[in-house]
Amino acid sequence: MIVVMKSSASARETGAVLQQIESLGFKPHISSGEERTVIGIIGSDRKVEPAAFDGLAGVERVIPILKPYKLASREFKQEDTVVEVRGRRIGGRQVTVMAGPCAVEDRAQVREAAKRVKAAGATILRGGAFKPRTSPYAFQGLGKPGLEILREAADENDMAVVTEVLSVQDIPAVMEYADILQIGARNMQNFNLLEEVGKAGKPVLLKRGMMSTIEELLLSAEYILSKGNYNVILCERGIRTFEKYTRNTYDISCVPVVKKLSHLPIVCDPSHAAGDRDLVGPLAKAAIAAGADGLIIEVHPKPEVAKCDGAQSLHPDQFDTLMKEVSAIARCVGRSI
Amino acid sequence: MIVVMKSSASARETGAVLQQIESLGFKPHISSGEERTVIGIIGSDRKVEPAAFDGLAGVERVIPILKPYKLASREFKQEDTVVEVRGRRIGGRQVTVMAGPCAVEDRAQVREAAKRVKAAGATILRGGAFKPRTSPYAFQGLGKPGLEILREAADENDMAVVTEVLSVQDIPAVMEYADILQIGARNMQNFNLLEEVGKAGKPVLLKRGMMSTIEELLLSAEYILSKGNYNVILCERGIRTFEKYTRNTYDISCVPVVKKLSHLPIVCDPSHAAGDRDLVGPLAKAAIAAGADGLIIEVHPKPEVAKCDGAQSLHPDQFDTLMKEVSAIARCVGRSI
């Protein structure tokens, strides 16, 4: 059960609701967003009567939600969430394409990538400055200088920046340079990091863990939402299975399932799923046909010398072609890039 | 290594090639198709010199193929295979839709289903007369009377029939009534059955096992091809993973991977993958966007009373809508239904 307070509700009115919840033997969970406060009633949902809040001032709605995630659910919000980033909209009728290199290597590489993907129609520049690497001996990213390079290249091309934040201590630096904070697959259940990006306030791109269920993805989003940050974009990037030909198994069903269960936008990352640039095009088109709100794609000016993930990075020319094909599919399903 | 004989090659010429292979210390594997004979050289591929067959009469080509599947590989045949069934083509520019109920229940059900799916654009009628059931106590299908009902409904609507053959002893009956013999996921590695449908000669729809790799799917196709039957249509229908929301995880990557590795056509079955009719539309569109050659979809006149798989069967009205959407996507990728 969720109690949504009016945006005009006073602290005293909110306090009365909290008291009422506790007097009924439950625990309140407060999410204070910019516009309004939402109070979850924790405990056994089934036993609370919405009528118990009827007489209380400042209460806008009481919504019974049986799903384990509350604020992320369609029951809580019927209409699709549209996330605004530097005047661009992610979700709704829009199909958004984020593109750029896996890792920021140097200024020339990122500028070239940004120029080319922007020209092709991408509006958000991606690139890793802090890289999560399985081995401590692999290239770990340029760190803060990488963030500066990203910001500069994005500004030159009027793009927004999405980049991964790996730990709580890096949040301030990433907040300074990026427009969207990415939580990588390996950190999808790093709950402390989720809470902190929830508090930080900028939009969050939350990648599904390689072995996480869709329900767990929505519960991880709930960690961010419950800190008052409603601008969460989900991302399907492949799950682990026995199949060895692809790097991960691209779970395209995640798109319509998320659309059914949640109001949050969802984008797909065919590059990390496939691990092979020959597959990126078909998988990108499939995502849009299935209803995804966008794509995040690795493009490198010279994939053959990339410091990471070269095999799955598109050449800029290939990306040009893909954008035309994806636009056509988008129109087919009533949307536009 | 594969030695392709000319269609005009005599038995003596073929014999000389076999002798040469054995004298080199290898084992020949003969596939006699309707048009020509192909001889695989079994053993360590790397050591045979194609030149060893230069002087032999009747030899058309010698092709080195390192993949474990030979006849199913792109190396063996560059151009896409197009399977012809009753004047219809599966593969090439064509997108083919197979539709109908999960199980044949009675004449009225199948006639109604056939009429509706044909009107919407499907050309091949699907339906199970022999049902593979996890439990010995579940409905096992009508058997031969079910085949008669399918044939009759297909004939009334000028459609072809695809239906599953569960065991070698059922092949003659299915050959009599069906145009395409389906091998179900649970039988993908029933090698004896594969060999027998290879010999039977009619086109085969080979479903990927729920825990089979793409390479294993191609090797199972190879069992059929190596008996001289080149009319094999592959089918992706979902694999088993930890994700519980969907019945199986629809491995859309299988489509571009198969297109890269093999010349055989591939269709997708979103119904069995999803297990939920709300997901069938998005997954069907994704398949065509990713390059699939067709779809196989469960449609039931009254899904709510279906004897099996009702939850994933489309209402005929839903199928009408889906066909329009799928046609639009097909045009987008340069194909037509």
Add this chain to the structure above:
Amino acid sequence: MIVVMKSSASARETGAVLQQIESLGFKPHISSGEERTVIGIIGSDRKVEPAAFDGLAGVERVIPILKPYKLASREFKQEDTVVEVRGRRIGGRQVTVMAGPCAVEDRAQVREAAKRVKAAGATILRGGAFKPRTSPYAFQGLGKPGLEILREAADENDMAVVTEVLSVQDIPAVMEYADILQIGARNMQNFNLLEEVGKAGKPVLLKRGMMSTIEELLLSAEYILSKGNYNVILCERGIRTFEKYTRNTYDISCVPVVKKLSHLPIVCDPSHAAGDRDLVGPLAKAAIAAGADGLIIEVHPKPEVAKCDGAQSLHPDQFDTLMKEVSAIARCVGRSI
């Protein structure tokens, strides 16, 4: 619900029970074993009152079983099933070891293997004459001559024979030479083959499919039991997962889960699970510690020249050592080899 008839029940008494089931609106499923007839009531279990059979002659017991498998369940039979093979017992206090080469290659190999594994304490000789191979070009086994070699080597060493039957047409040959018919992992859901080995009557070793749940394993056993053959031995041999170091993931939990749900004996096959002989010992000991009723282990006189699975086959000397260790573990858990 299951109605167990007395062993003395007449055909007329059985007929009356069938009539009663149908008059209640259900479908009876008859399993006629050597000793008694058991009648399953198919349909919604919950609605039948056991009292409905109170007055009927020949009825021994009426057992409500909600699980989808009936005859395989602990509810149907409380005490552990002990399968007797040539005077040896599989199940109960006994720990049984089956050992031998992956494939029968020639007489000398099998005789040497049999002599060595018998001396070390194995009582059942394993070896494949019909081999299920992923590729049509791989060694497919010696067929019937292989069966003769197995029988001869077993007889010389007073052992029983377990060997795989790949298709219905091979059942008569395997029945002639073997004591236990093995159903391989790829055929666990080849329902036609399950029914036919159910009718054939000899004990069956049923391997769990690489993609199959424990519940599905028990349902496949049910196919055999429901044909009146109660001598089924289950076998865990590893399932498919994302982990690549081992060939399959040895699901040791299958042992205590099967013991909880079913009365059937279960053995483990660490060789196929591991794919690496260094792991076979630890996994074999783990199986017995977890409560398994036996082991099936690949032993080859010269693993380095084995035609298949050499890397996972033990040298006879290694098997000697393993048997001593396994015997000690068996005593620890109150059992003996």
Add this chain to the structure above:
Amino acid sequence: MIVVMKSSASARETGAVLQQIESLGFKPHISSGEERTVIGIIGSDRKVEPAAFDGLAGVERVIPILKPYKLASREFKQEDTVVEVRGRRIGGRQVTVMAGPCAVEDRAQVREAAKRVKAAGATILRGGAFKPRTSPYAFQGLGKPGLEILREAADENDMAVVTEVLSVQDIPAVMEYADILQIGARNMQNFNLLEEVGKAGKPVLLKRGMMSTIEELLLSAEYILSKGNYNVILCERGIRTFEKYTRNTYDISCVPVVKKLSHLPIVCDPSHAAGDRDLVGPLAKAAIAAGADGLIIEVHPKPEVAKCDGAQSLHPDQFDTLMKEVSAIARCVGRSI
């Protein structure tokens, strides 16, 4: 390649080695432990000649290691690592049992649990004060007061404490009260946290991620080792698969595989793998039979009222019985509790 410096090596000698590595075109990676410094040579291992370091003072050994993990590998250290905690040894001939409740709920619960598990033979008390929960609304643990309760109960019973650290900011508090810092499965690839517990210096219990390969587990250990902390205990606790009966699939093969590849001790957690107390005993015995160095088991004075994981927690009486059985198995494999 790894260069191991003598314990007496001076900073100048170490500097000369670093210079030599760089002059050869590689990047050095320094791990300064308490006793000695180890320098990894990062880049393409194959090209460095060990002889390049022959003349340099202070160099003890040069070891070529091709595996991606270096310090965690058997090549780096032949003999088993034994971790010492308050005078107890984990690894070697010893089998160590860690036991206690899933979550610290209150003082009485933990004291009772500690008294009982110590009496039965456990030497390390487990219990969660900071709980990683899939849902933000689930009980998140008592935090620091929970740590105090754990320490007190452990001291009363002369036990060591192992407890989970969820985030970098909690490290100081956990360092104050615990003897072993546990990294949970969801944080196995939280690389920042790994590095920080590496620097913190106390022994670390590193749980395998539900989605992680054994190689990735060793690479995560490498993150800790490469910060100079060699006291890492690995833990198998089940991986995600399609099987639904158990909460996770207990990958018992992880034990002998780790023993083959690494010198680090490994313990097993049958409670979290099984999710069902009836399975804990068989799985615990299997672990010791397979060569595990210990167990971590959930025991709750009253499992039926546990705040989390009650279904998988043993009653103290069940734990008494289990310890006797486990001790017998340990003796069988030449070890003792």
